[in-house]
Amino acid sequence: MHSSSELLENNQIKLLVEISEEELLPAVEVAFRKVSSQIRMPGFRPGKAPRKVLESRLGAGFARMEAINENSNRWAEQAIIENEVEPISAPAVTVLEGEEAGPLKLDVIVEVRPTLDLEGYGDLTFEVPAGEASEDEVNEQIDRLREALGSLEDSDGAISQGSVVTVDLSVTSDDSEAPTDISDYVYRIGAPEPFEGLSDALLGKAVGESFEFVLTDVTDEDQLDDLDFDDLEAEDISEESVAQEPELEPVENDSEKASTIVKGVIKEHQALVKPELDDAFASEASEFETLLELQEDIKRNLDNYHKSMLRNTWRHVVTNKLAEIAGLAQLPSSLVRMEFENMSHNFGHRIENSGLSLAKYLELANLTADELSTQIAAEAIVESRFDLVFRALAKAEGLNATPEEIDLELGKIALSNGVDIEDVRVRLSEAGQLVGLRVEIAKRKALDWLFENSKFVDANGNELSRWDVTGEVAPSSIEVSTKEAEALEGSETADVEVEESVDLELVTEDSE
Known part of the structure; x- marks a missing residue:
């Protein structure tokens, strides 16, 4: 099979696919056997009628047309993989030549993501929600409790x-x-x-x-x-x-x-x-005995809420800003639909793996099926926008996946599935997923670049680190924790050695 690609307007790509007569013959033979097993001919058992007898009844080209109808989408998918095209819609396949004889030529048109041009994205400042509660917020919560008990x-x-x-x-x-x-x-x-x-x-x-x-x-x-x-x-x-x-x-x-x-x-x-702001009020309003304990608990809960909100919103802030710079006013509906279907599929798998039915999950989450779909649709819109702008940023900065980075990701997949890394490489390649893997690596590198070259501040103007914004564990923290663990392990080993030496001395004294 031979194929070539051509970029069209409106974010479409046309693939010209040619299948030789020799490549077509096995598919025709399979189609003939399938049709012959389904048709009863007088004097013959199912599937045993000679080909010429069937052709005299159904026409000489019936098996060829059946083969074309059955395999056109498969050949289109192969061409998509060969040309490393990432479609966001199902392919539209048209037979150009070869319906009756000769090489088969197909015209395949797919919709792809729009390509964005990013300019003026350097040295950006992103304002995100504060990651901790202010004193006024704590006092407001306290005051609400006082009003409730007033x-x-x-x-x-x-x-x-x-x-x-x-x-x-x-x-x-x-x-x-x-x-x-x-x-x-x-x-x-x-x-x-x-x-x-x-x-x-x-x-x-x-x-x-x-x-x-x-x-x-x-x-x-x-x-x-x-x-x-x-x-x-x-x-x-x-x-x-x-x-x-x-x-x-x-x-x-x-x-x-x-x-x-x-x-x-x-x-x-x-x-x-309102009741006086003292320990007696705190004891009546909560399980705490002192006002200080109540204030600290409220502060802790509000901080957790702020951190959760920050981690849920920073992607929106960054994505919307870059989308504005790129002039991305409207998302392709095909892209959002594809993201929605992928997210729904993955969500269904997570629910199934958790041992819950969808009905039970909806009951526990106090959601209707429509409300869940609305939530997933909203996430699909955010992810679609995120995907486009970070592809654009990776392209603008020339950030690509290296062979070593690809091997590292393949190794992780192989390790988690207990298979050989080359098996993973072959499977992903045959499924056309290596392209997506390279893109995901490039997008992660673009995100790293953004954090290194941009500033994040909260509503009060306080500068935040990447780890404050995303909630990820800073590498320095991991390093410190590792050193502490090693030090602790060393101290435990020393204690054991001392105890063992003492025991040996006791044994020696007893033997004497």
């Missing part, structure tokens, strides 16, 4: 965060003839607002005072539909004291937004009294 007391003082107020509201819109009145509406400062600006209008005021604020580009219906009378948490406020949502006349023109004026009077105020 109590409400009637107050004539200024309204503050956490206060629960009872107000009468009057809502007037430009396109309404009369205001909508809401009596005895109960609201906790800091909760989701029924009207944007309500909390700001109430803060600092006291019982008996009035307030007013304007909503622009919002209809009465938009805001009043958001009123939620089921979110109140104050223990001494009953649902009966909360007014029911009023019915509103429909807005005649939904496309036009009206300015809305909200006026109100404060009728009651219950201030939130």
